[in-house]
Amino acid sequence: xxxxxxxxxxxxxxMGQEVTMRCQPILGHNTVFxxxxxxxQGLELLAYFRNRAPLDDSGMPKDRFSAxxxxxxxxxxxxxxxEPRDSAVYFCASGSRDIYEQYFGPGTRLTVT
Amino acid sequence: AQSVTQPDIHxxxxxxxxxxxxxxxxxxxxxxxxxxxxxxxxxxxLLLKYFSGDTLVQGIKGFEAEFKRSQSSFNLRKPSVHWxxxxxxxxxxxxxGGYQKVTFxxxxxxQVIP
Numbered sequence: 001x002x003x004x005x006x007x008x009x010x011x012x013x014x015m016g017q018e019v020t021m022r023c024q025p026i027l028g029h030n031t032v033f034x035x036x037x038x039x040x041q042g043l044e045l046l047a048y049f050r051n052r053a054p055l056d057d058s059g060m061p062k063d064r065f066s067a068x069x070x071x072x073x074x075x076x077x078x079x080x081x082x083e084p085r086d087s088a089v090y091f092c093a094s095g096s097r098d099i100y101e102q103y104f105g106p107g108t109r110l111t112v113t
Numbered sequence: 114a115q116s117v118t119q120p121d122i123h124x125x126x127x128x129x130x131x132x133x134x135x136x137x138x139x140x141x142x143x144x145x146x147x148x149x150x151x152x153x154x155x156x157x158x159l160l161l162k163y164f165s166g167d168t169l170v171q172g173i174k175g176f177e178a179e180f181k182r183s184q185s186s187f188n189l190r191k192p193s194v195h196w197x198x199x200x201x202x203x204x205x206x207x208x209x210g211g212y213q214k215v216t217f218x219x220x221x222x223x224q225v226i227p
Binding site for chain 2: 004033042043045048056091093100101102103104105106107
């Protein structure tokens with residue numbers, strides 16, 4: 001049963017620290033999405049990649065967030081420095097042009113104190 | 114730009130009762146339409162999708178949705194709700210013609226009472 005995996009599942013860190021979240025998309029999927037979910041803002045698209053190239057990262061605060069796909073099996077989302085307002089659940093999802101639906105990972109719950 | 118509205122933030126139904134969750138979209142042409150479900154502590158899972166053709170689409174877990182072009186709506190229905198259906202439901206829209214980003218609604222939280 002293919003699924004998207006995300007690590008870590010939970011992360012508590014202090015303000016100012018660097019946070020790296022990892023995502024392994026489903027094998028064969030060529031599109032990867034990063035979302036942030038909060039009670040106040042709901043589900044926000046931060047960035048997405050196709051064939052490892054960033055297509056849209058307009059939803060991402062550029063000064064502190066960065067997203068990369070070093071290879072087809074790994075996507076990373078980094079926050080440096082982290083702030084309390086970054087506390088949220090971060091979801092990775094993968095998909096492909098053929099199926100046009102997104103498969104979500106279980107999320108990383110980030111708490112910045 | 115496309116947008117999607119879910120007017121009901123929270124809905125409570127009795128187990129065994131029927132369910133309809135509302136979704137309205139705004140887009141110049143007919144978009145691709147989706148319903149996702151999110152159980153507590155989980156990621157989103159696709160329930161069903163509409164691309165073209167028959168306007169009544171069947172999904173998993175006994176859900177169905179009907180696309181009504183004249184009303185720009187894509188409401189989700191289930192004839193008899195089970196306690197395990199308690200979750201948050203998201204309607205989503207994406208432009209046709211190419212795999213582009215999906216816009217999600219704000220979600221409707223469903224509570225099921227015995």
